[in-house]
Amino acid sequence: MTQYEPKKLEKKWQDYWYQNKRFEAIDFSDKPKYYALVEFPYPSGSGMHVGHIRAYTSLEVIARKRRMEGFNVLFPIGFDAFGLPTENYAIKANIHPRKVTDDNILVFTEQLKASGFSFDFDRVVDTTDANYYHWTQWIFIQLFKQGLAYRNKTYVNYCTSCQVVLSNEESQGGQCDRCDSPVVQREKDVWFLKITAYAEKLLAGLDTLETLPRIKSEQANWIGKSVGAIIHFDVPKTDQQLKVFTTRPDTLFGATFMVIAPEHPLLENARSHITNIQAVQTYQKQAKLKTEFERTQLIKDKTGIRLEGIEAINPGTKATVPIFVADYVMMGYGTGAIMAVPGHDTRDYAFAKTYDLEIKEVILGGDLSKEAYTNTDEGTLVNSDFLNGMPVEQAIGSMIEYLVQENRGFKAINFKMKDWAFNRQRYWGEPIPIIHCHQCGMVPVPEESLPVTLPEVTSFAPSTDGESPLAGIEEWVNVPCPQCQGKAKRETDTMPQWAGSSWYFLRYTDPHNAKKLADYDRLKYWLPVDWYNGGMEHVTRHVIYSRFWHHFLYDMNVVPTKEPYKKRTAQGLILGPDGDKMSKSKGNVVNPTETINRYGADTLRLYILFIGDYEQATPWNESGVKGARRFLDKVWRLFDNVSNQKDAPYLVTLLHQTIEGVSNDIEQVKFNTAIAKLMTFVNEAQKYPTIHKETYLTFLKLLNPLAPHITEELNQRLGNANDLVFAPFPIADPSQMIEDKAVIVISINGKVRDKIEVAKDVDKETLEKIAVSQPKIQEWCDNKPIKKVIVIPNKLVNIVI
RNA sequence: GCGAGUGUGGCGGAACUGGUAGACGCGCAUGGUUGAGGGCCAUGUGGCCGUAAGGCUGUGGGGGUUCAAAUCCCCCCAUUCGCACCA
Structure with a gap:
């Protein structure tokens, strides 16, 4: 036969598939549906990366296999282009970024x-298309109307030289990426989305997600639920109270001092009583100078x-008890104030040692003269009045009861997760659809x-x-205010990139809908996403x-399912041939084209799928590609061996x-x-002079999801x-899978001998009889008494002597 | 520091509920395809000893359970990822 020339034949089949819309997803088909979703790419100027191929081939194989299994498959793609x-x-x-984006999308599509x-290239979505971000804005307005989008102050990275707000990425190490001048933290009024209102639901929803335990625990960790109590401490002379959140109310009797964050309002409210207010x-001021980077990374000095x-x-x-201000306490977590229990917390212990404060044992164990005793998930309370002798769990309950009775606190749940800072000071993003009016305040665009x-502008810098x-x-x-028609101004911040990607999988079900983000019945047909990689x-x-x-959309009756995804997997990175992460600066990027x-x-x-464990990082190896081609x-x-001759039983079994x-x-x-x-099968099959046409065809079907072009071509040539x-x-066919012979390993004292x-x-x-009678075995046994024989049918016989 | 993962030939990696370690691929070696190179085909390829038959040894290190351990248990080491002053 002719030579295998992928260049010609692959183009031929691609034209055939795409022109004939062979991968079209059919709304409301009678077939069972299957929704396979891959994360849509950011269409960068450098084009696709082999990592993209790895990210998509997994579900590509699944999608193709599902079609062959009789499913109506939705396997869409789009572009996260802001x-x-x-x-x-x-x-x-x-x-113009519009032009840049369009060009990049074209390259990616090719x-x-x-x-x-x-x-299904008819369902492509592009987050920068006004027909798409129309609905991103619509969702924002719903969030706003429900009180889930609000303004608050935050600190942003600001370069005084460029006079521009920088992303974390652009201000690595406290320096501006463009001009290397120092970056300062600048207070700014920005938008937040109240994701914390959904913390509990997001945590509970993890139960239904089919995924690696690691993926679940990372999400749970991010949400960071902790159960404890809020306790009120009086501050005499002032009219203030210090409220602390603690996961361990049972250790209250061991709280010998308090620490508040430098940003804590008490410092302002009790200002007149603080005699060393200057210091x-x-x-x-010093704390404010520290970037978040320094405050979180330089953990050694407890100031x-x-x-x-x-x-x-x-x-x-x-x-x-004395009150301290220290920057190891964060205003953003809990109440911004803690009760310090130096006996049982290493940070509090270090602090207490530095400032020579009382360290009190309240849970039995350890040696407090040396270090904090932190093994306190279980244990017995001591030096704690009415809690004495109680196990930890009971003590927590008793303390909360006491606090409630005394009106000094209550049981509380705290989340590590913070609200989502939802803003960018940039041109290339979705405009936030809010109008600021002197009279009416913030009014959503109708x-x-x-x-x-x-x-349309000429300068978007x-x-x-x-x-x-x-x-x-x-x-x-x-613009005029939509409510009072008075003078008003549009919000000028745009949304972060996470916005468009938060709902794109919904749009795939109905990508051209001009009236809604997607038709409810279509959503009902396709959702949830069966598999998301x-x-x-x-x-x-x-x-x-x-x-x-x-x-949120489920609560608004816009989508039919609580959770969007049924199953989530994640691919590992493809590293450069040198084993380092691929990057332009290292010059080790492999171009798929x-x-x-x-x-x-x-x-x-084939090579990318063969390269290693799908979920593990693996280096690229150019000669490995040759192996796949071979x-x-x-x-x-x-193909040249195809005939109507019956195959050897061995080959049928192997098939x-x-x-x-x-x-x-x-x-x-x-x-x-x-x-x-598949390789093993071909290696074996080519040892025979012929292969039956049906066997070969079956093999082609098996290989098709992985290598679709060559298999289509050979199928046609058949x-x-x-x-x-x-x-x-x-x-x-299970009956055809069983071999009629078995190789039995005979071992003596666990060592293979025959x-x-x-x-x-x-x-x-x-x-057992056959095994023992083998001459080799007889020799090894050398007439020694056999103590025991273990026989595992079809596998092995182990003789103990 | 906490949590999760990983550690197997020269390399990427296999090994089901404990049961032939190293599948498959790369690389390498020898031979063939009668000029070379490439391609292809065949054979071999963990280490050590041996001409060979064969033997010993071997899954990061140390201990243990078991007739039998890469796999289970305990202790250590290395490495990757996530979170990180989280109260």
């Missing part, structure tokens, strides 16, 4: 098609200052006026003074954010074992072993008129 790199490139090259992905203010003139009363012991589109570039566009900013790095942020929006040109898309797909060459050549193995491996994301099994897109996926071949399912007694 964002900084495009904007920065646009500013530098002086090309690359996706050249890889033979079975996406405190100096400390506050702090004692408040002179005021003290607090421990509501348990009734003793007065829904019928959506979308609020980005104004960030404006100075930390404002969005939109702020400088008078004709866009100045993406990067490990998105497990916390993106997945949680999108789950939050989904929960090059590999496709040299070896073909089927080879690339395999396809063998498959191609095997059915291969069907079973490959199918199972694919479902378990074990693509590397699935391919190994004379079959129908393509393989909906050809039934092979199912193994192997024998016997008929399948020989009973234990016979097997």
